[in-house]
Amino acid sequence: MKIVQTPGPPVKADEKRATSPSVAEQQLALSQDIIPAVPGEFYSYRSHFGGECPLYALMKCKSNKARPTCQAKSLGMEANAFFHFTDADPRVLSIKAACASGMLKGVEDHSLFGETWFAPTDLTIEEFKAIHSQKDADLLVEACRKSFGLRQVVIDLHQEQIVAMMTDGGKYGLFMVEEMTNSTVQIAACHVLL
Numbered sequence: 039m040k041i042v043q044t045p046g047p048p049v050k051a052d053e054k055r056a057t058s059p060s061v062a063e064q065q066l067a068l069s070q071d072i073i074p075a076v077p078g079e080f081y082s083y084r085s086h087f088g089g090e091c092p093l094y095a096l097m098k099c100k101s102n103k104a105r106p107t108c109q110a111k112s113l114g115m116e117a118n119a120f121f122h123f124t125d126a127d128p129r130v131l132s133i134k135a136a137c138a139s140g141m142l143k144g145v146e147d148h149s150l151f152g153e154t155w156f157a158p159t160d161l162t163i164e165e166f167k168a169i170h171s172q173k174d175a176d177l178l179v180e181a182c183r184k185s186f187g188l189r190q191v192v193i194d195l196h197q198e199q200i201v202a203m204m205t206d207g208g209k210y211g212l213f214m215v216e217e218m219t220n221s222t223v224q225i226a227a228c229h230v231l232l
Contacts, residue, residue: 069100074097077232078231081099083099083103083228084226086104087104092104095118115150118152121223123221123222127194130156135191154205155189156201157201158202169212173228178212178229179210201215212227
């Protein structure tokens, strides 16, 4: 059984990128509660990350994916990634790598978090948008598994890059960098928990 939840409109192949304020406004309406992903549900969404909210939690679509660093400990295994902003292009780190690097402000016990790996994909933008809009978990998982010849815990980001994610807890995800500056990243993303 496939259950789909989408808080905003799906990405369409002929659609222009959303502006950051519209995605940020959508996020304000999402719950700040910790609502874990449900096995078998496919989630597609957009999120905006910045210095105030660099944590990425792969949870239900009712729950905000972009979280402040101060929530890392309470998110625990639900926290999956950390967007790091410098003068150069942003990058994304596994939550454990961010913890080990001291980026989680006072959280030193990396055993609170699960493993997360990233890999660049060879998907085209059109292929990503098709997976995102068709909400097909099998295609999503296949694209992720195909990309994971090399598992990385840190990956540098660039415009329109498509990144695969996988966790030791059974989450598979893809995200595309829609917009970025040296202090923000906006993504279109989808994930499933098997």
